[in-house]
């Protein structure tokens with residue numbers, strides 16, 4: 001259980017006032033939202049590689065940096081960041097060697113059943129209109145996927161026209177970023 005270690009560390013952290021260098025407010029200094037993958041190799045590497053300090057950006061993540069529907073929770077968070085927290089740029093950052101590039105929804109439901117989810121539960125959800133392929137499918141190339149997420153944001157009916165939306169791909173080994181699309 002790593003949680004116990006974390007809780008013990010936290011006590012020391014707070015008592016030792018280790019938080020002091022990180023104090024800031026909730027308006028992102030760089031006026032930017034970054035939307036990226038939950039990839040654990042990027043937890044520290046991505047901010048370091050782009051010189052992002054605490055307080056600089058709003059950071060959103062999901063599996064694959066994928067937006068496919070205009071009112072999913074990521075898109076709603078982007079709109080809140082823009083309207084409530086002064087964000088003016090949105091940067092979608094996919095990465096090479098992403099787990100979502102080879103996820104097979106069929107294999108995923110099999111893994112769910114292997115872990116004890118009854119097939120009947122999956123059937124019931126499918127009958128209720130949950131399309132497992134739609135919900136969990138990944139992508140063929142990360143560049144196309146980033147472009148697709150960027151397009152949904154840029155074309156969103158509630159996105160103000162002054163907001164810039166960019167798309168990057170980062171190498172999870174070196175931190176090097178390639179630009180897929182950017183707005184000046």
Ligand SMILES: [Zn+2]
Pocket residue numbers: 037038039063064065095097098099100
């Ligand atoms: Zn990923």
